[in-house]
Amino acid sequence: MPRVKATVAYDGTFFEGWQVQPGRRTVQREIEEALQKMHKGVHVPIHASGRTDSGVHAKGQVFHFDSPLQLPEHKWGKALETFLPKDIHVWHSVYADDDFHARFDAVEKEYRYCVLLRKERDVFRRNHAFYYPYPTDVEAVQRAAYYIKGEHDFSSFCASNTDVTEKTRTVYEAEARLEGDELWFTFRGSGFLYNMIRIAVGTLLEVGKGNRHPEEIKTIIESKERAAAGNTAPGHGLYLWRVNY
Amino acid sequence: MPRVKATVAYDGTFFEGWQVQPGRRTVQREIEEALQKMHKGVHVPIHASGRTDSGVHAKGQVFHFDSPLQLPEHKWGKALETFLPKDIHVWHSVYADDDFHARFDAVEKEYRYCVLLRKERDVFRRNHAFYYPYPTDVEAVQRAAYYIKGEHDFSSFCASNTDVTEKTRTVYEAEARLEGDELWFTFRGSGFLYNMIRIAVGTLLEVGKGNRHPEEIKTIIESKERAAAGNTAPGHGLYLWRVNY
Numbered sequence: 001m002p003r004v005k006a007t008v009a010y011d012g013t014f015f016e017g018w019q020v021q022p023g024r025r026t027v028q029r030e031i032e033e034a035l036q037k038m039h040k041g042v043h044v045p046i047h048a049s050g051r052t053d054s055g056v057h058a059k060g061q062v063f064h065f066d067s068p069l070q071l072p073e074h075k076w077g078k079a080l081e082t083f084l085p086k087d088i089h090v091w092h093s094v095y096a097d098d099d100f101h102a103r104f105d106a107v108e109k110e111y112r113y114c115v116l117l118r119k120e121r122d123v124f125r126r127n128h129a130f131y132y133p134y135p136t137d138v139e140a141v142q143r144a145a146y147y148i149k150g151e152h153d154f155s156s157f158c159a160s161n162t163d164v165t166e167k168t169r170t171v172y173e174a175e176a177r178l179e180g181d182e183l184w185f186t187f188r189g190s191g192f193l194y195n196m197i198r199i200a201v202g203t204l205l206e207v208g209k210g211n212r213h214p215e216e217i218k219t220i221i222e223s224k225e226r227a228a229a230g231n232t233a234p235g236h237g238l239y240l241w242r243v244n245y
Numbered sequence: 246m247p248r249v250k251a252t253v254a255y256d257g258t259f260f261e262g263w264q265v266q267p268g269r270r271t272v273q274r275e276i277e278e279a280l281q282k283m284h285k286g287v288h289v290p291i292h293a294s295g296r297t298d299s300g301v302h303a304k305g306q307v308f309h310f311d312s313p314l315q316l317p318e319h320k321w322g323k324a325l326e327t328f329l330p331k332d333i334h335v336w337h338s339v340y341a342d343d344d345f346h347a348r349f350d351a352v353e354k355e356y357r358y359c360v361l362l363r364k365e366r367d368v369f370r371r372n373h374a375f376y377y378p379y380p381t382d383v384e385a386v387q388r389a390a391y392y393i394k395g396e397h398d399f400s401s402f403c404a405s406n407t408d409v410t411e412k413t414r415t416v417y418e419a420e421a422r423l424e425g426d427e428l429w430f431t432f433r434g435s436g437f438l439y440n441m442i443r444i445a446v447g448t449l450l451e452v453g454k455g456n457r458h459p460e461e462i463k464t465i466i467e468s469k470e471r472a473a474a475g476n477t478a479p480g481h482g483l484y485l486w487r488v489n490y
Contacts, residue, residue: 011368057369089366121334123256124302124373 001066004076005096011087012057013127013236019051027052027061027088034083035065049106049243053195055235057128059112060091060242064102100245108172108244109192113185113201114237117178129182130201130237136208138183141176144207144214145185147221148174148200155224157203159195159232167193167224176204186241195232203230246311249321250341256332257302258372258481264296272297272306272333279328280310294351294488298440300480302373304357305336305487309347345490353417353489356442358430358482360450362423374427375446375482381453383428386421389452389459390430392466393419393445400469402448404440404477412438412469421449431486440477448475 008031016024020032028046035044048063071079076093084090114129116122117136125131151170158167173188185204187197203220206212212230220228253276261269265277273291280289293308316324321338329335359374361367362381370376396415403412418433430449432442448465451457457475465473 009368011371086371087368089368091365120336123254123332123334126256126331128369 001068003064003066003096003098003100004073005062005064005094005100005102006076006080006090007092008058008061008063009089009091010058010061011127012052012055014087015054017052017054017056018048018061027058030085030088031063031080034080035067037083038069038079039067047102049102049109050240052238052240053235055127056238056240057236058240060110061240062102062106062243062245064096064100102243105245106191106243108188108190109240110173110186110188110242110244111192111197112187112239112241113197113233114239115183115185115201115205115233116181117183118181127236130234132183132205134209136183136205137210138176138178138208140210140214141183141204141208144204144212144217145174145176147214147217148187152221153224154193154196154221156220156226156229157196157199158193158226159199160226162194164193169193169196174200197238198233198235199226199229199231201233201237205233206230246313248309248311248341248343248345249318250307250309250339250345250347251321251325251335252337253303253306253308254334254336255303255306256372257297257300259332260299262297262299262301263293263306272303275330275333276308276325279325280312282328283314283324284312292347294347294354295485297483297485298480300372301483301485302481303485305355306485307347307351307488307490309341309345347488350490351488352435353433354436354485355418355431355433355487355489356437357432357484357486358442358446358478359484360428360430360446360478360482361426362428363426372481375479377428377450379454381428381450382455383421383423383453385455385459386428386449386453389449389457389462390419390421392459392462393432397466398469399438399441399466401465401471401474402441402444403438403471404444405471407439409438414438414441419445442483443478443480444471444474444476446478446482450478451475 018027020029046063046065073095077090116129116131119133153168155167171189175186263272265274291308291310318340322335361374361376398413400412416434420431
């Protein structure tokens with residue numbers, strides 16, 4: 001059966017994450033229900049590059065599935081959208097090799113995180129950026145982000161409730177730049193641990209507040225202790241931006 | 246009793262407009278309920294500069310009310326926000342003269358309208374801009390907007406279901422400018438008729454599509470016939486931006 005690879009964006013606000021859970025509105029569930037409608041009631045399981053948590057957004061999540069339907073490859077997006085809610089958008093669809101796997105074949109992932117640096121709340125960005133009304137030394141944040149780059153054991157930046165034992169990852173890019181009142185973080189790497197970006201952002205913001213020195217990131221990583229790092233930044237500032245194969 | 250003048254922003258997405266209606270979630274209702282909690286169950290009516298329709302947003306709506314509570318004027322915002330939902334934000338509050346009226350004393354209003362000029366849908370802006378995936382001649386739109394400026398009888402740009410008989414208004418500014426993939430319209434005037442901005446935008450977009458000449462706006466206004474103008478653009482692209490007194 002032909003294998004389809006699709007790229008989707010979603011606004012995570014009204015989803016309880018990606019993965020199907022009984023009684024919950026999740027992205028996977030909406031897409032699988034749409035596929036089921038296209039396949040006359042037959043369940044079509046989909047496989048993503050990875051899960052996203054409740055409230056987390058995606059600009060370029062990737063998933064694959066198998067289907068006997070003979071659609072031209074670029075038509076899958078429009079066909080699926082007929083059955084999808086407005087907070088999911090299929091960007092792109094192609095036929096992939098039979099052994100393509102959205103999760104196992106991913107070689108690089110990019111996440112971005114948006115922090116709203118302003119005193120006043122903004123009702124229009126309340127679900128899409130982390131409102132952070134504190135004086136922030138952006139240059140200190142930028143210097144601190146530098147220490148996250150490279151191959152490290154990231155145990156300090158990993159939620160404690162995880163089964164993963166091998167915690168070494170390679171981060172190719174870890175940067176922060178100010179665009180108006182939005183501080184955008186970009187993280188690109190071979191893969192990321194559970195909550196890794198959100199803990200990294202939470203810790204970098206403490207540097208920006210002046211509670212830690214930029215160089216402390218290095219010792220936090222070396223400690224391999226979750227307790228050494230800062231708070232977990234909220235999910236609604238996080239975007240799965242791109243997955244490369 | 247002291248009179249308070251407050252400036253609020255709201256995301257209109259989950260409101261059925263400003264005005265209280267039985268069984269509906271409206272902005273006025275949420276604010277009056279918050280005030281009622283602050284006043285030990287006593288209903289405190291509020292008066293806005295004008296209504297907004299379902300889905301329409303505000304950056305700077307103004308309302309007033311009377312209260313016996315002795316709060317420092319700038320504290321009203323924070324106090325109210327304790328009881329308000331996250332899609333309403335009180336920017337500013339001051340004590341006004343006893344005879345100040347948010348509606349009758351308004352001398353100028355500014356509305357903006359955001360059109361999303363791109364082929365792909367954007368899940369993150371779906372409720373805050375009008376998605377318009379058609380080739381658009383922005384310069385033609387800008388030239389056409391020019392004809393809306395000035396003092397005119399705007400019957401052509403007024404929803405037919407209105408009681409208002411005097412339909413002459415003065416528009417001080419009518420402009421369109423492209424910011425990235427967003428086409429932002431700005432309208433500033435002494436006052437506007439029901440649906441006037443949305444009909445103006447709908448008509449200007451038909452100029453952008455090449456279906457009408459920019460100069461046609463002049464003849465549409467002169468006809469004083471609603472049928473001569475274009476469609477009403479949807480409410481979720483519209484923002485009540487500012488009210489001047």
